Amino acid sequence: MPHQPPPPPSGPFRLVKQSMSPRALLLDLDGVLLDTRPVMEVAWQEVRSAHGLDIPFASYERYLGREFGDIMQRLGVADGEAVRRTYEAKAVAASHLAQEFPGVSEMLHDFVAAGWRLGVVTSKHIDRAAPLLGRFDCHFATVRTPAGLGRAKPAPDPILLALVDLGVDPAAAVYVGDMAVDRESAARAGIAYIHAGWGYGQPSSPAPEIAGSPEELLQLLCSAEPFVEGSLV
Ligand SMILES: [Mg+2]
Incomplete structure (x- = not known):
């Protein structure tokens, strides 16, 4: 049995x-x-002006939840690591907005x-x-x-x-x-x-x-x- x-x-x-x-x-x-959206928006605006990227925050926002490098690839940003440094520095400085x-x-x-x-x-x-x-x-x-x-x-x-x-x-x-x-x-x-x-x-x-x-x-x-x-x- x-x-x-x-x-x-x-x-x-x-x-x-x-x-x-x-x-x-x-x-x-x-x-x-x-x-944290206000932080992300400020950091992305910094990226746009510092790197001359004509990509609105709304495009970045579509991919929220993904890792930053993944988002840069999807947005077709070539120099993702330099952009990451700019973004992170501004995000840390603006973290009080969260x-x-x-x-x-x-x-x-x-x-x-x-x-x-x-x-x-x-x-x-x-x-x-x-x-x-x-x-x-x-x-x-x-x-x-x-x-x-x-x-x-x-x-x-x-x-x-x-x-x-x-x-x-x-x-x-x-x-x-x-x-x-x-x-x-x-x-x-x-x-x-x-x-x-x-x-x-x-x-x-x-x-x-x-x-x-x-x-x-x-x-x-x-x-x-x-x-x-x-x-x-
Ligand atoms: Mg989330």
């Missing part, structure tokens, strides 16, 4: 086991945690309190991402950027590496982004995706699950938490 796997546990034991398994909330930075989206800090604290592990997966390089993330009074257990191993979004690499960092299965993780490349990266990594409706991009088709606000994201992921009798520890 072939081996039969044991039936899944039911009742309170199952619920306790579920609530004790680690879950990961991975977040994009630009357009999800912080409104604003936290309302409700994000509170949401992050609530996820941590509910036992979630937090991570950031962004195409912004670590030297520009770190000071921005330092504004949050919150522990991000991993930050994956193009400075690390692997390919940048829309490849699955940074999401998979973040899950390795956190010790969380893809099935227990969610990525929250605002651009089509975010969704593609999550799909290729095999994890759930939620579109941040407060970000820059329109949800691609077919419509993904959408959170209209940080509060709604919390409700989507935490409201189904079961109550069980007694202590969980």
Whole structure:
């Protein structure tokens, strides 16, 4: 007789086991945690004047979510590395223009309190991402950027590496982004995706699950938490 796997546990034991398994909330930075569009716009205008590029910000903005060099290639910019230096210097100088989206800090604290592990997966390089993330009074257990191993979004690499960092299965993780490349990266990594409706991009088709606000994201992921009798520890 072939081996039969044991039936899944039911009742309170199952619920306790579920609530004790680690879950990961991975977040994009630009357009999800912080409104960095004013910084990007100022930095791009600097690039235009310093390098004589006749490329409007709207064209740059179409490719948000991708690594800077990838965007330069798509825009047909020949001297991408020189442009990158100009852009990054201006972006650092104008970083004070970045604003936290309302409700994000509170949401992050609530996820941590509910036992979630937090991570950031962004195409912004670590030297520009770190000071921005330092504004949050919150522990991000991993930050994956193009400075690390692997390919940048829309490849699955940074999401998979973040899950390795956190010790969380893809099935227990969610990525929250605002651009089509975010969704593609999550799909290729095999994890759930939620579109941040407060970000820059329109949800691609077919419509993904959408959170209209940080509060709604919390409700989507935490409201189904079961109550069980007694202590969980
Ligand atoms: Mg984004």
